[in-house]
Amino acid sequence: MLWTMETKEFENTVGLGLGRAVLHLLDHDARPYREIILDACLHNKAYDPQVEGSRAVYMLEMMRASGELAFYADAVIPSLVEEADDWDTSQRFQIARLLAQDGNQSARQAMHSAFQTKMISDNEVAAEFIELDGLAGLVFVVRRIGELLTQNPERWEDDYLLWVASDIYGKEEVEAALKNAAETDTNIKAYLNAVEENRTLRALNQRPDPTSLTYGDVRSLIEANKAGGILHLWAKTASESNLRLAADDLTKETDAKKLKLYLGLFRKRKFPRELDHLFRLVELPDGPVPRHALGVLANLEHERIRSIAFSLVETRSSLRDYAIDLLVNNFHDRDHAIIEAWCDAELDLGTLNAFDRSLRDFFAAHPDSECEGRLLRKLYEREPCAHCRSSVVERLLALGALPETLRRECEYDSYADTRELVKHRNN
Numbered sequence: 001m002l003w004t005m006e007t008k009e010f011e012n013t014v015g016l017g018l019g020r021a022v023l024h025l026l027d028h029d030a031r032p033y034r035e036i037i038l039d040a041c042l043h044n045k046a047y048d049p050q051v052e053g054s055r056a057v058y059m060l061e062m063m064r065a066s067g068e069l070a071f072y073a074d075a076v077i078p079s080l081v082e083e084a085d086d087w088d089t090s091q092r093f094q095i096a097r098l099l100a101q102d103g104n105q106s107a108r109q110a111m112h113s114a115f116q117t118k119m120i121s122d123n124e125v126a127a128e129f130i131e132l133d134g135l136a137g138l139v140f141v142v143r144r145i146g147e148l149l150t151q152n153p154e155r156w157e158d159d160y161l162l163w164v165a166s167d168i169y170g171k172e173e174v175e176a177a178l179k180n181a182a183e184t185d186t187n188i189k190a191y192l193n194a195v196e197e198n199r200t201l202r203a204l205n206q207r208p209d210p211t212s213l214t215y216g217d218v219r220s221l222i223e224a225n226k227a228g229g230i231l232h233l234w235a236k237t238a239s240e241s242n243l244r245l246a247a248d249d250l251t252k253e254t255d256a257k258k259l260k261l262y263l264g265l266f267r268k269r270k271f272p273r274e275l276d277h278l279f280r281l282v283e284l285p286d287g288p289v290p291r292h293a294l295g296v297l298a299n300l301e302h303e304r305i306r307s308i309a310f311s312l313v314e315t316r317s318s319l320r321d322y323a324i325d326l327l328v329n330n331f332h333d334r335d336h337a338i339i340e341a342w343c344d345a346e347l348d349l350g351t352l353n354a355f356d357r358s359l360r361d362f363f364a365a366h367p368d369s370e371c372e373g374r375l376l377r378k379l380y381e382r383e384p385c386a387h388c389r390s391s392v393v394e395r396l397l398a399l400g401a402l403p404e405t406l407r408r409e410c411e412y413d414s415y416a417d418t419r420e421l422v423k424h425r426n427n
Contacts, residue, residue: 004028011036014062015045017052017386017414022061030066037062041076041095042088046414047349047384049087054124056094058414073099077107080114090124097128108132115144123160130165135177138165139188142178146187149194157194210234215242219249222261235265240272247273256289263292270299282308286318298325306330313342321354328358328365336371343375349384356388360395373401380406386415393418 005024010033013021030037041059046052063072076095093111100108126145129137138161149155165174182189210233218234221227250262251273271278281293297305309326312319324339339362346352356379363372376392383389393410396402410422
């Protein structure tokens with residue numbers, strides 16, 4: 001007799017994006033799960049959609065496996081005109097595009113109608129028309145966006161769509177198609193003008209070469225709160241004398257925003273001064289400063305750093321995400337068992353996700369394949385982020401510790417990279 005998954009377990013499995021949900025539907029009646037499947041079609045359940053992207057392919061396979069494809073398609077297609085957040089809208093359009101490519105004319109017509117009538121600003125949605133209709137699809141969406149630009153000249157438009165189309169058809173062909181269309185279409189011309197203005201501004205605001213900056217330049221950027229990502233690049237090659245100057249300024253700084261920037265210099269470089277000031281920063285209320293200070297301490301060796309790791313976990317501190325990081329350079333025997341216990345006991349998904357990411361550096365520095373394989377198999381079942389779970393699968397494959405049952409369901413995982421991992425191993 002086939003085992004039937006309880007609805008709550010099925011809902012959790014779909015939320016995680018595990019392929020076993022699809023496999024389960026292939027052998028079981030899908031009707032008890034209808035509301036769960038439909039909700040996941042209409043709403044992107046990814047833990048971090050910005051990283052994981054759309055789950056349209058995953059949901060379409062679930063729709064097919066249910067044996068009720070038409071039921072779900074008839075619900076998704078009308079939803080294209082409904083108000084929804086960008087991630088949900090993007091997923092709905094991608095499902096509709098996949099249906100249209102399979103010959104569903106209602107999906108195709110609904111996509112065009114919705115894009116024309118709604119004020120859709122999401123480039124991911126617009127890109128679906130390039131996937132669906134090629135350069136003709138590009139011209140269609142560019143014409144509509146150009147129309148919106150003529151109505152609102154302050155609207156900002158980048159060259160994302162041109163980049164997507166050029167990656168498929170080549171830059172010259174894309175430019176020629178739009179140039180020809182712009183000769184007779186003022187909306188397309190408005191779009192191209194807006195993109196060119198954006199490119200010009202981007203060129204004017206291009207970051208300087210970080211290796212050309214003196215420490216005085218860096219200090220000025222920090223004082224003006226304009227440093228951004230250039231600090232990390234500068235710190236990678238900064239001299240020890242410059243890092244000592246930065247450390248001295250850090251210890252004098254009291255402004256939280258500037259402190260965060262100074263601390264960012266030492267995420268990958270060792271802090272060259274006494275650690276007492278860093279320890280005091282860690283004791284501040286949760287926020288960017290203590291979190292960045294913990295990131296700096298993770299690079300260093302000190303018995304107090306090890307004690308902080310244990311204290312964060314034992315007190316259930318909101319900063320316990322950094323506990324495993326702090327042990328990488330402050331390792332003692334039996335720490336493998338300790339971190340496994342920490343992961344087993346952790347109930348907060350955000351912290352569990354942080355622990356998962358920390359394990360890569362921990363096991364790289366302190367190998368124990370048996371413990372690592374066992375822990376990763378448990379994390380596979382609980383990791384909320386499908387992107388991070390892909391790294392779990394990749395490491396399990398490298399260890400030869402991925403069970404066949406998990407390998408099989410990875411073929412239907414919600415994250416494309418995970419599917420590719422096991423597909424590659426099969427070939």
